[in-house]
Amino acid sequence: MSKNGDYKNEFGYFAERPQVASKLYDSKYVLAGLVIFLLVIILPLVPNLGKSVPAPKPDLNTPAIMKLPEKERKCVMELEYMRASHMQLLNDWRDQVVRDGNREFTGAGGKKYLISLQNTCLECHSNKTKFCDQCHNYAAVVPNCWGCHLDREKKQVARAEAK
Amino acid sequence: MDFFKRHFSVAFLAVIGLVVIAFIGVKANLQLLFGVVIPYLAILIFIEGLVYQIIRWLRSPVPFRIPTTAGQQRSLGWISRDLGEKLDNPANTMQTLGRMALEILAFRSLFRNLRAELREMPETYAGGKLVYWSYKWLWLGAIAFHYAFLVVLLRHLRFVTEPAPAFVNLLGEVDGFIQFYVPTVYLSGIVLVVAGLYLLLRRIYTPTLRYISLAADYFPLLLIISIATTGILMRYFIKVDITAVKELVIGLATFKPKVVPGIGVILYIHLFLVCVLFAYFPFSKLMHMPGVFLSPTRNLPNNNRAVMHVNPWNYPVKFHPYLEHEAAYREAMYEAGLPVEILPESAEKEE
Numbered sequence: 001m002s003k004n005g006d007y008k009n010e011f012g013y014f015a016e017r018p019q020v021a022s023k024l025y026d027s028k029y030v031l032a033g034l035v036i037f038l039l040v041i042i043l044p045l046v047p048n049l050g051k052s053v054p055a056p057k058p059d060l061n062t063p064a065i066m067k068l069p070e071k072e073r074k075c076v077m078e079l080e081y082m083r084a085s086h087m088q089l090l091n092d093w094r095d096q097v098v099r100d101g102n103r104e105f106t107g108a109g110g111k112k113y114l115i116s117l118q119n120t121c122l123e124c125h126s127n128k129t130k131f132c133d134q135c136h137n138y139a140a141v142v143p144n145c146w147g148c149h150l151d152r153e154k155k156q157v158a159r160a161e162a163k
Numbered sequence: 164m165d166f167f168k169r170h171f172s173v174a175f176l177a178v179i180g181l182v183v184i185a186f187i188g189v190k191a192n193l194q195l196l197f198g199v200v201i202p203y204l205a206i207l208i209f210i211e212g213l214v215y216q217i218i219r220w221l222r223s224p225v226p227f228r229i230p231t232t233a234g235q236q237r238s239l240g241w242i243s244r245d246l247g248e249k250l251d252n253p254a255n256t257m258q259t260l261g262r263m264a265l266e267i268l269a270f271r272s273l274f275r276n277l278r279a280e281l282r283e284m285p286e287t288y289a290g291g292k293l294v295y296w297s298y299k300w301l302w303l304g305a306i307a308f309h310y311a312f313l314v315v316l317l318r319h320l321r322f323v324t325e326p327a328p329a330f331v332n333l334l335g336e337v338d339g340f341i342q343f344y345v346p347t348v349y350l351s352g353i354v355l356v357v358a359g360l361y362l363l364l365r366r367i368y369t370p371t372l373r374y375i376s377l378a379a380d381y382f383p384l385l386l387i388i389s390i391a392t393t394g395i396l397m398r399y400f401i402k403v404d405i406t407a408v409k410e411l412v413i414g415l416a417t418f419k420p421k422v423v424p425g426i427g428v429i430l431y432i433h434l435f436l437v438c439v440l441f442a443y444f445p446f447s448k449l450m451h452m453p454g455v456f457l458s459p460t461r462n463l464p465n466n467n468r469a470v471m472h473v474n475p476w477n478y479p480v481k482f483h484p485y486l487e488h489e490a491a492y493r494e495a496m497y498e499a500g501l502p503v504e505i506l507p508e509s510a511e512k513e514e
Binding site for chain 1: 221223323346413417456
């Protein structure tokens, strides 16, 4: 028996090699499943296909920043650190104020700042929708700052209305 | 080096090597290679390999049912079958769909996992008694691992879409509902690492499993654990500029790729490991993802007796009937005194 299914005896071959049709079996169902899988992969890409999604541009053009001389327009820490880790800084600030009562922070340049989201951060960045929300919405991040803190824009609107 | 050490160290060193390659590559300013070329290549290999393997599987006919079932099969009308038996031993398409859903969504066959153990019973059995008993930890580890991985994968859609779909945001909220740490800890990430480590340690510490575990078993587990670990490191400890990350990823997703400066090395390590996972996928045991849909023991109703199944490669058999056999040996049979249907000519002459 050299080949599978060639049964030979002294009378010669009495069975031929099994002929298995070379084709795709049950292809109707499996290929349909494959197409569905590929569509599911592509589906999230479809809305933006062919478009170029612009990167967010947090706006630094606020009265408080513009008032500062060019050289002093710096955040409490370096740009790279703030971009990646500002949430960590804010969290540390919260812990320092709430647990230790420490309201003083020494920034990257040795300058001292009052630890306060509303009075320090939002003093300069008074435009939440054009600054904070730009990247937060872009990266689909929902920080819970605004559960307790007032956003400066609203405050100013409220003041304006009171006047 | 024994069998285990050889297989485990190959997989372990491979993962370490991949991390080192990505690290050196990014330090050598190959961001274009690691951020654009390799991700596209990996996706291409993934899709092409997947389609190729499935087409290859389709060439094998599956003509018969393989009733590896636990349950009363459909029989005479007065033999009742409850729902469990219908799902375990389906007789029609709907019941088979039910069995497939249980297998794919709830890992039914792992739920049946048994473990053999020698129980000390000094009063009744000297030397202990061999018992097979239900062992659900494999099922629990596997289902936690797979669902956590699914949630992690779906959460990553926020990098590919702009704006992110509502269900992705909802998933993130539910996943981070404990609101612990900053940024909020996602439970799925922790579950993924813990379950992955359990599945790995189970292979290492169970002697019977270690005996059958190969480098191809350790490598995917180590790779996925490393992917989850680098992701967790990146989110909570070694932070990267997430806006720049999304710029990079959405550039890939909209087929307008660009290298975005100022992203930490850890992102490229994470991305490279993911790319390796995708490229490795079609050539590995990970193909159980499409394979589970094509399991012949799960996706066919057990109607062996109810329906006629014809072997598609039935060939015309050349029979060798008794008379031909006798014609060949007639003389010899007659001389030996064996009964024959037709007497040989020599015998007729004698008469």
